[in-house]
Amino acid sequence: MRVMVMVKATEVTERGGPIDPAGLEAMSRFNEELAQAGKLVALGGLTPTSNGKRVAVDGERRIVTDGPFTETKELVAGFMILEVESMEEAMDWVLRAPNCSPVRTEIEVRPLMGMAEFEAVQNAQTKVIRERMRERLNGS
Incomplete structure (x- = not known):
């Protein structure tokens, strides 16, 4: 299973x-x-929200808001995607991660949805599109 590890902003x-x-x-x-254990899929840090934008989607309407955003407790400052056998294994790794922050930090760990979660609701056209995307993402 793949999980996303999100380090909350401070x-x-x-x-x-x-x-x-x-x-x-x-x-x-x-x-x-x-990486040596074969668990790391991707990682990265995010710049402050003063560099970002948000898009609110309401039907066909799109509203763009420039950062910074004030509620830091809901923001993500960095992430990892791990390939693990279970949530327990993910937590074992996360609990070993060093604390690089001078202030209290929260880390959220959530499983990623895979193709199986979408297969139950896809139609024939969606299946063709998703297969093309899978091939592109896999470099085929």
Whole structure:
């Protein structure tokens, strides 16, 4: 199963302050361990929301709002996608991750939905489109 590990934003990440070199080294070593174990699919950090935009979708209407966004507790500052056998294994890894933040940080872990979750509701045309997308994403 694949899970997304989301590191929540803090006042510190939203300020875009300097990255702690020791914290970066610790996280780099942990990420290398994940990669060597074959668990790491993707990872990345996000810039502060002052660099971002939000789009509210209401039917055919789209409303764009420029950042920054004020509710930091609902924002994501970084992410990982892990390939694990179970949620328990994901939690084992996450609980070992170094804390690189000078303030309290929250991490959310959620399973990704796979193709199986969509197959029950797809029609013939959707199936063709999804197969084309799968081939493109796999580099075929």
